[in-house]
Amino acid sequence: MPNSEKTTEHSLSQGTDPSEAVEIHVSETIPELQVIEPRELHVGESPVQYQEAPGYAWDSRYEVPDRYESTRIVLMVRDPFWMHAYWEIAEDISDIVTTALGPEGWLASRKTLRVHDVTDIKFDGSNAHRSVDIDIHEHATNWYINVDRPNRSYCAELGLIGSDGRFLCLSRSNTVRTPRAGASEVIDEEWMTISAIEKYYSAPTALPASPEMISAISERMHLEMGSEFVGEISSPHMAQRAKPRQFWLNAFVEVIVHGATEPDASLIIQGRPVRLRPDGTFQVRYALPDGEQIVDIEAMSKDGAMRRSITTRLTRNTW
Amino acid sequence: MGDEKGYLALILHAHLPYVRHPEHPDFFEETWLYEAITETYIPLIQIFRRLANEGIKFRITMSITPPLASMLQDSLLKERYLRHIERLIELAEREVDRTRWLPELNENAKMYLERFREARHLFADEYQCNLLAAFIALQDRGCLELITSCATHGYLPLMEISREAVNAQIKIATDYHRRTFHRSPRGFWLPECGFNPGDDVFLKQEGIRYFILDAHGVLFASPQPKYGVFAPVYCKSGVAAFGRDMESSKQVWSAKEGYPGDHDYREFYRDIGYDLDYDYIKPYIHPGGARISTGIKYYRITGKTHDKQPYDRDRALRKAAIHAGNFIFNRERQIEYLASVMNRKPIVVAPYDAELFGHWWFEGPEWIDFLIRKATYDQRVFKLITPGDYLNIYQRNQVSTPSLSSWGYKGYSEVWLEGSNDWIYRHLHKAAERMVELAKAYPDSDGLKRRALNQAARELLLAQSSDWAFIMKTGTVVPYAVRRTKEHLWRFTKLYEDILRDSIDEGRLQDMEYRNNIFPDINYMIYADKA
Incomplete structure (x- = not known):
């Protein structure tokens, strides 16, 4: 009733x-x-409101530092079409900037991420297949970078573009390889048995150069199969409950x-x-x-x- | 090889993050372990043991991660589990009384009381509080192939910047596994199936022969794998990659079509911890007073309604048998077809989180039981096998480089790298870099400095658990995950600074060792390895 x-x-x-x-x-x-x-009973928000265990109060000394005082940019791969970069610019870099761009260098320049496609080359700063500049907010310390071509190697430079258009690189990132977004176009078969392993193991392991292939990410990734369910299950044992009813x-x-x-x-x-x-x-x-x-x-x-x-x-x- | 047409590899990945708080008498997050022991690990042990005792031959692969194995061996947590199960027994006894005039619920209350008593008996009396002994015994009887995973379940694709850190996650885990389970692991469960091409080289160095990827990790390998996910490929290092079969996976995982959502199965979300009078249930819930699950749940899923019907155990078990039969029927058809188009016997790889069975899907262990029995007696098309066994049968495999991938949402790293958790990586990477710096600057230290260096390695490893980023993203106990990340990083940084200044605060170090005691035999010099 x-x-x-x-x-x-x-x-x-x-x-x-x-x-x-x-x-x-x-x-x-x-x-x-x-x-x-x-x-x-079985409605309402998440049933487990996080409760502090008594005696386990948060101690602010555990905060992570805002900065490590080193100028550095790191690139990570999120998926075939997205990368993430984080960076820090140390205080002591001001002198370099002033020397390179003049006393007004900081003010007159734009902070920029220059993303290079360095697939299968040894990057020397100027031989990238393609490079793209991304204007970044003055105070940003990280950025998600959209790339249109999967299965490529990228590196990023954090720098300043002066009023004269020159690019001053403050830090160059590691190089990462984005994954393929579909099946490989390489169909040559190569087989080995365990005994043959050592030969391959000592062989140079350069990734095969592959022509572009932009295909839709497989159906599964669009289907987002069972995502909610999977998410719950692989989480530690914590209940998430149904939406409120009337x-x-x-x-x-x-x-x-x-x-x-x-x-x-x-x-x-x-x-x-x-x-x-x-x-x-x-x-x-x-x-x-x-x-x-x-x-x-x-x-x-x-x-x-x-x-x-x-x-x-x-x-x-x-x- | 017999006359079977192919193979099914059931892989159970058992993992929980390292949660142990000796500084606090009653810590909520520790109940993750206690629940998993009662609801998953013990039921699985009971089922595997019974099958083995009946002389049924079966092969299941199980990864038991180092954090989980460490917790199962920890004397403090063992004591606390005993206290936990005894409290549950007391609650179940009260429930048998309370539900006396509600016969349908009373049946269930009695079932829980019996289960809890059995769990206590198995844990304390049969295995002297050491559940790992049960798994080792099943390994020795040839039922289980035990494999390992990263030292603290670190997600490797986002650790790429520090090859030394990747190496340490793999090497510490395999060392620990050998010491704990008395065998070298043949297989390695990459946390979240997260693979970055090249990581296989570290696995190779540890003698690992295979790992598991999500389907697209193998399907998108290059050159194209001839048999898709139905045969392994060798990385150039010679380590084999097995791909997850989507079809069998979906039957179990899928929220809409999967078995666990059946209306006859037990409803996970209706727990007496939420349903009953507050004063009555208070001694059995969160010490802070919040309502939490107790594990006693009286209702079945029933349907899309809030008016849940009482759980009927017999009916649920009949359904589990039907579902096991259905799963087998589908595998038979799938494998018959695959065998007809392949010139070798296919392997269907079906990996699941172990905690799905029993904890979330209450009837899951019985489903496995029925599955093994029916696969043994009712069909001839396929056999249960482990990936390691398959590599012994087929030593020649195609060479192909698997694709960067994971089994997380959308198939790559987005779950662990998005707005809620991307802030952690600059700190994790910095700590890893500093750890390598320390190992190289202070090789083969001894005394207090050695202790500090080893503890720094522990704190770094614990900060790297993929669980924290996952929890931040899924929004369950976010403050806890944030705190764990920050505390381990803070302790690491203190140690780093102390070691550089050559002024180690022994009291503080001792406190850290007391709290975070994972890997007692760790050797920080692993971070000086050429990676």
Whole structure:
């Protein structure tokens, strides 16, 4: 009955011979009723709000440094069409800039990433197949670079272009090779057995030069197959939950049966042994469905000579 | 070789990041390990052991990463797991009482109580808290081929700038594996299947014979692999690359079509940690008071509804058997076809995260059980095999250079290199560079300096775990992942500065050794290796 109001009524009666209950203290409030507060069950935001473990407070001294005081640019491959560069320009480079571009060098120049296609060549600074300049924000320290041709080698130079158009290279990156975006166009087969391995192992390992081949990335990558699911599964064990639904309400009823007997007695409720606390008190909790339930509580003294029992009838009606 | 037409290689990749906080009595992220032990590792051990005891011959490949193996061997975490499972047993006992008048839930409560008690028994009594012994025994009985992975599951394609760091991730892992499992690993699970052409040379140096790639890593290899992903290719180094089969993968992984989404299977997201009265459940959830999963879940997936029906174990197991049969039927047809067009027996490689089975897909271990039984008794088309076995059968393979790739979203490095996590690399790369600098500047040190150098290597390795970047991207426990990255980097940097100044703070070093004790036998000189 979604969205309908539920009301719960409980009628409780305590049965059995009152004289039997003399030696057992049973609180008058039993069975105690607990109407569970409505709350989110399987809706809402991520269920696991990150909680600091007590005593594990963040210490700001752990911050990573803003800079390492070295001028450097590093290139990484993200996929066949994207690379990522990060860099740092050290303070001490100012002199070089001033010498090269004049006192106004910094102000009059534009910070630039010059990306070179250096596939299968030994790059000397001027022999790239192609070079592209990317204007970068003054304060940027990293950049995603889109390249139209996969399966090529690239390096990037971080530099300044002066007012006269000259390029001052501050740092040159490592060279990376982007992957193919489709099947190889090389179909010559080459086979080997384990015994032949050593020969290849010592042979020069230059990558074969391949003509361009721009084909769509395979269907799988566009399909993004099972991405959500895969993402969840390979994550550490953390629940991510369903989207919120419409207005809702849940109510459940649980009863707590509690009491006390001699600390060394044994106690059986509903046919199951119940552990007593050291002081002889006990507590058992039951989810109460609609209808009538009988609770049998039986205690037996340690020597088995004495027994006491109490039976309670519970009725719940929900409409 | 028998009269089978081809082979199926089931590969389970078991990994968790190194999470161990001795400085805190009750640390939430450690429960990742405890849950995986109860829900995945122990059920898998039980199933493999039972199959072996019944004399069923099967071959499964399993990677157990060094961080996971280290945690399974750690005495503090063993003690804490015992405490954890005992608390769960107590909760399950209370649940058996509480659900007394709800018979459908009560059946499930009893099931959990029994499972938890069995888990405790297997862990504490049968294996004296050393689950690795169970895996080693299964290896020795010829059921499992255990392989390793990077030392701390570092994602190699984004480590390329430091060849020494790549070398260390591979070498430390294989050394650790040999010491732990008493055998040299034949195979290597590249974390996230992340491969950069050339990394195979480091694997070769460690005697590794094969690794696994996602399908396009092999399909886009050059020259074009003649048999696609259904036979390995040799890199020029002679290490073999096996490609993942998309078809079998999809049947299990896919959110829409995959088996784990079946309506009869247990619903992962309905846990009593969220459902029950707060005061009642409080002792069993996050020590800080947040509701978290307990592992007790009473409902089945049911369908696209919030009105979930109670879980029916028998019905779910019948479905797992049907799904295992379906998987086998599909493999038979696939392999028959492949065999008809190939002039050798094809291998279908099906890798999965081990934690999928049992933890996320509750019936997953039973599905594997049915799969092995049915594959053994009900068909003759294919046999279960490991990639290592296949290389023994077919020693001659095509030479081809696999493509840079991963099995992450979109197939490359975007998951680990995007707006949320790209900031880490400048620091990781700098630390790796400094580690190499230290190893070269202070070769063969001893005493306090040696300890500091070794600890610097540990902190660097731990910072490199791919898990942190992954968590930052997927947005689950981001602050924890950020903190772990920064803390390891901070400790590394302190050690670096101390060593250069020749003034090592022994108290601080001791604290670091106490917290981050992975790889007790590490030798920092690995970073001075020519890479």
